[in-house]
Amino acid sequence: MLCKIGEVEVWRILEIHAPFMTPEELWPDADADVSAIVEAHVPGGLCPQSGRLILPVQGFLLKTLSHTILVDSCVGNDKTNAGTPDWNKRSDTRFEAALTAAGVGFDDVDFVLCTHLHMDHVGWNTRLEDGRWMPTFPNARYLIPAADEEVHRLGATDMYRESVLPVIEAGQAELVQTGHSLGDEVTLVPTPGHTPGHVAVLIRSGGREAVITGDAMHSTVQCWHPDWHFVYDGDGEQATASRRQLLEEASETDRIVLGSHFALPSVGRVKAEGDAFRWEER
Numbered sequence: 445m446l447c448k449i450g451e452v453e454v455w456r457i458l459e460i461h462a463p464f465m466t467p468e469e470l471w472p473d474a475d476a477d478v479s480a481i482v483e484a485h486v487p488g489g490l491c492p493q494s495g496r497l498i499l500p501v502q503g504f505l506l507k508t509l510s511h512t513i514l515v516d517s518c519v520g521n522d523k524t525n526a527g528t529p530d531w532n533k534r535s536d537t538r539f540e541a542a543l544t545a546a547g548v549g550f551d552d553v554d555f556v557l558c559t560h561l562h563m564d565h566v567g568w569n570t571r572l573e574d575g576r577w578m579p580t581f582p583n584a585r586y587l588i589p590a591a592d593e594e595v596h597r598l599g600a601t602d603m604y605r606e607s608v609l610p611v612i613e614a615g616q617a618e619l620v621q622t623g624h625s626l627g628d629e630v631t632l633v634p635t636p637g638h639t640p641g642h643v644a645v646l647i648r649s650g651g652r653e654a655v656i657t658g659d660a661m662h663s664t665v666q667c668w669h670p671d672w673h674f675v676y677d678g679d680g681e682q683a684t685a686s687r688r689q690l691l692e693e694a695s696e697t698d699r700i701v702l703g704s705h706f707a708l709p710s711v712g713r714v715k716a717e718g719d720a721f722r723w724e725e726r
């Protein structure tokens with residue numbers, strides 16, 4: 445178990461831990477010495493050979509008293525991700541093994557919660573069975589941000605066809621607005637900008653709080669530099685405003701922060717520092 449928030453167990457479901465892109469590519473409008481800044485704040489965060497940021501791709505499994513909830517389903521197997529060769533047509537057992545280690549099989553998941561509809565957050569929504577895309581979790585309701593669903597339905601993307609539409613056709617999808625709650629413990633928090641419908645996930649139990657960032661942030665270096673625009677943020681200004689608000693609330697409430705792509709162990713706290721923040725690993 446990664447941590448426990450009141451009565452809610454949080455388990456890391458790690459699929460990929462590999463160099464991704466260089467800091468200069470990821471934050472193209474940041475300071476010229478962006479790699480040095482990342483190295484100073486995120487020890488071991490860059491691959492020494494390639495200089496690329498080491499990016500975990502992981503979901504978080506929440507075991508509440510009443511539900512088993514998977515937050516984000518990573519890249520998946522057999523998916524078409526032509527623009528990202530490392531994520532294209534994968535065949536790998538690590539995701540399922542991580543669920544098994546958490547004591548959970550595909551049948552046990554009650555809810556799959558997608559923070560947003562990007563390829564590295566929806567892949568295991570479905571899997572290929574006899575040439576057809578089928579929901580991986582046969583007993584789950586899938587909560588999908590409505591604003592993102594509309595974008596990808598209209599765009600008819602491979603991701604939508606392979607990882608979202610089959611869930612809708614199986615009658616297992618719920619298109620949700622932000623503010624949606626799952627029981628008393630889990631609430632979707634609007635954090636638009638990376639995508640229009642992006643949500644962070646707030647966990648509250650036993651007087652304790654934690655937040656799963658999704659892609660409102662990608663690295664703890666953004667605590668110090670929340671205004672850096674991330675290359676894949678759809679609306680950079682809106683994403684920055686959401687990121688600052690998430691950081692402000694986390695520091696004011698002393699919430700545990702679980703960063704979906706943060707350097708492992710991806711869990712810590714945010715403290716206010718000057719007109720920005722700093723990261724304290726837990």
Ligand SMILES: [Zn+2]
Nearest residue numbers: 562564565659
């Ligand atoms: Zn992502």
